[in-house]
Amino acid sequence: VLMTDLLMTETYRRLPQQITYRGPWQQTSTGHGFLLADPRPEEVRLDDLAFSLSRQTRYNGHMSEDVEHYSIAQHEVLISRWMEEDGLSPEACYAGLHHDTPEGYYGDFISQVKYCVPELRSFAAKIDTVVFEALGVTGRPGFKEIVKVYDLIALSTEQRDLMAPNLTEFSWGDLPTPRKTVIKPWSAWRARTAFLERHYQLISRVSGAIT
Numbered sequence: 424v425l426m427t428d429l430l431m432t433e434t435y436r437r438l439p440q441q442i443t444y445r446g447p448w449q450q451t452s453t454g455h456g457f458l459l460a461d462p463r464p465e466e467v468r469l470d471d472l473a474f475s476l477s478r479q480t481r482y483n484g485h486m487s488e489d490v491e492h493y494s495i496a497q498h499e500v501l502i503s504r505w506m507e508e509d510g511l512s513p514e515a516c517y518a519g520l521h522h523d524t525p526e527g528y529y530g531d532f533i534s535q536v537k538y539c540v541p542e543l544r545s546f547a548a549k550i551d552t553v554v555f556e557a558l559g560v561t562g563r564p565g566f567k568e569i570v571k572v573y574d575l576i577a578l579s580t581e582q583r584d585l586m587a588p589n590l591t592e593f594s595w596g597d598l599p600t601p602r603k604t605v606i607k608p609w610s611a612w613r614a615r616t617a618f619l620e621r622h623y624q625l626i627s628r629v630s631g632a633i634t
Contacts, residue, residue, distance in 0.1 A: 449528070451475075457528050462550050467557035469622065472527035477615035479531055486585045493585055493606075495523050495531055496614040500621050502573045505602060511569065513628035517559075518566045519573055520621055525554040559629065575599055580606055 441447060446460025451471040458466070476496040480486070486493060503520035511519075523531070528550055537543050555562075580601035585608065589595070609617065 459529065459550065462528075462553040464553050464557035467554050469558070469619070472524055472554070473615050473618050473622075475527035476524065477611045477618060479526065481531070481581065482586070483531070483533055487587045490585050490608055492611060493581070493608040494611060494614045495526055496618040497609050498577055498581070499523055500614070500617045501606065502570070502577050503621055503625070505576065506569070506573055513625050514561060514563065515566055515569055517625045517629045518561065518563075519570050520618075520625060521555070521558055521560050522570045522574065524558065525551045528554070559626075572599070576602060 438447075443458065445458045448456045448458050451457055451468065452474040453468060453471050455466075455468060455471065457471070473496065476499070477494050479495045481493055481495060481498055499520050499522065502522070503516045506516045506519045507513075525547065526532075529547055532543050532547065537547075554560075576599050578595070579598040582595065582598070583601050584606040
């Protein structure tokens with residue numbers, strides 16, 4: 424029997440020991456738990472999400488060798504700032520800041536993985552709904568579409584500033600014009616700090632969100 428087979432067997436033997444009456448749980452950065460199969464708004468903790476998002480990289484880490492770290496948290500902060508620069512409302516900017524925030528609990532499944540495993544979409548959507556409710560992110564008509572536009576602008580800008588040249592025959596598809604400002608990656612600590620500062624900066628202007 425291969426050692427890898429033994430290790431996998433041991434891993435799955437132990438997994439049921441980690442299942443609660445509400446399903447599987449994960450320990451968060453603050454030492455609390457989050458129940459992935461039974462997420463509840465009252466158990467969402469902004470500090471945990473900020474910590475995780477500041478350490479998770481975009482694109483599964485596939486960026487230029489000179490880019491040491493570029494996080495989901497920085498991505499969200501930049502989108503929120505760009506939206507404000509373009510005159511969008513605080514509510515829209517708040518939605519932009521938190522559009523990927525639930526990934527702090529389940530990770531950044533890149534779009535290509537979601538395409539290959541469609542079931543992940545329903546799994547993520549359940550947690551998305553709970554996190555958005557806890558943070559007071561509104562589902563106001565048009566917000567999702569506006570944020571998606573800026574998400575694509577971010578993709579275009581990140582591709583220009585942070586990724587290696589595309590040496591394949593494949594295309595990213597039609598992308599909007601990138602922002603003029605060049606993205607300079609932040610450390611995890613700076614990204615976490617900026618994310619929390621931006622959250623509290625906007626929250627005073629957004630009704631219905633938690634403090």
